[in-house]
Amino acid sequence: MAQLIKLLAVCSVLALATAAQTEKVRNERVVVTEDHIAPGHRLILIGSPSVTVYLTAGKTEVAGKRRDVNAGDVEFPDAQVRRIDNVGSSDVKVARIVFLGPGIEETWGATGLSPNYKVLLENRFTRVYDIRIPAGTKEPQHTHHDRVVVCLSGAQLEHLMPDGRVEPSTLATGEIAWRRGGTHIGHNLGKTDLWVIAVEPK
Numbered sequence: 270m271a272q273l274i275k276l277l278a279v280c281s282v283l284a285l286a287t288a289a290q291t292e293k294v295r296n297e298r299v300v301v302t303e304d305h306i307a308p309g310h311r312l313i314l315i316g317s318p319s320v321t322v323y324l325t326a327g328k329t330e331v332a333g334k335r336r337d338v339n340a341g342d343v344e345f346p347d348a349q350v351r352r353i354d355n356v357g358s359s360d361v362k363v364a365r366i367v368f369l370g371p372g373i374e375e376t377w378g379a380t381g382l383s384p385n386y387k388v389l390l391e392n393r394f395t396r397v398y399d400i401r402i403p404a405g406t407k408e409p410q411h412t413h414h415d416r417v418v419v420c421l422s423g424a425q426l427e428h429l430m431p432d433g434r435v436e437p438s439t440l441a442t443g444e445i446a447w448r449r450g451g452t453h454i455g456h457n458l459g460k461t462d463l464w465v466i467a468v469e470p471k
Contacts, residue, residue, distance in 0.1 A: 288312040293364070293445040294417060298470045300367045301417055301445060306355040312363070314351045318394045319367040321346060321353070322419045322466050324443070328357030340421055341466060343389045343397050364419045364445050366468045368394045373471045381412035383455075395470055402426075402455055402463040412452045414469040420444040421466065425459030440465065 288310065294301035303324070306312050314321075323342040328335065331353055338361070355361045372393035379388055379398075385408060387399040402408055404424065410431070423442040427435050430453050438455070440446070440463065457463050 294447045296447060298369055298415070299417060299447075299468075300369065301447075302365050302367075303445060304363050304365060306353060306361045306363070308355050308358050308360070311352045311354045314346050314353065314365075317367045318372070319346060319365055320344070320390075320395055320397055320468050322364040322366070322397075322468070324362040324364060324419070324421065325360065327355060327359055327361035329361060330354040330356045341399065341464070343466060345390055345392060345395075364417075366395075366417050366470075368470050370394075370470060375471065377414075377469075377471075383408045383411040386411075389466070393471060395468055397466065397468050400455075400463065400465040400467055402457040404457055404460050404462050407454055407456045410452060410454045412450070413448070413467065414450045416448055416450070416470075417468040418444075418446050418448050419466040419468065420446075420464070422462055422464035424457050424461045424463035426463065427456045427458060428453040429456055 289305040291303045293303055304312050321344045323338045323340055326339045329338050335356060374393055377391065377396045382398060385401065389397045389399055418440065420440040420442060423440045423444065426438040426440060428438045429435055
C-alpha cells in the first residue's frame with residue numbers, strides 16, 4: 270500500500286512537470302483543467318473518473334497505441350493510472366474534467382436536448398454532447414443540466430428564455446466555463462459558427 274501511495278505521488282509530480290496546467294473550474298461537482306502537453310512530454314492521468322476533450326489536433330500515444338487526434342475528440346479514460354504521450358511535433362492541448370461525485374445509474378440519452386445536438390458518450394458519471402449553431406441561426410427550445418462548456422469555435426450568442434427574457438451568452442474560442450442548467454432557445458447573433466462540447470456531470 271505504501272508503495273502505491275508513493276507511486277501516485279510521483280505520478281502527480283510528473284504530471285505537473287510535463288504538462289503546463291491551468292485550473293479553469295472548481296466546484297462541488299467537478300475540477301476542470303486545461304493542459305498543454307509539449308512534444309516529447311506526457312500527461313499522467315491519475316485514476317479519478319474524468320473526461321478528456323482535445324482542444325487541438327496532434328499525434329499521441331495512449332496505452333501503447335499511436336493515433337492522430339483532432340480538436341473535439343472526447344475520451345473517458347479507464348479508471349487506472351494512464352498517460353497521454355505527445356509523439357508529434359506540436360503542443361497537444363486538452364481540457365480534463367474530473368468528476369467528484371459517485372455518479373448515478375441513470376441514462377439520459379438525448380432527452381431534453383436540441384435535435385441538432387450529438388451525444389458523444391454517456392456513462393454513470395456524465396453525458397457529453399456536441400453543440401453546433403451556424404452563424405445567424407436559432408436552435409429549438411431545449412433543456413440542459415448543469416454543465417462544463419468547452420468552446421472550440423466562439424460566437425456572439427443570446428439565450429431566449431421561456432418567460433420572454435433575453436440573456437447574453439457569448440462564448441470565446443478556447444473558453445472553458447461552468448454553466449447552470451435551464452431551458453432556453455440558443456440564438457447565434459454573430460458571423461461565426463458556434464462549436465461547443467458540453468460535459469454534464471451526473
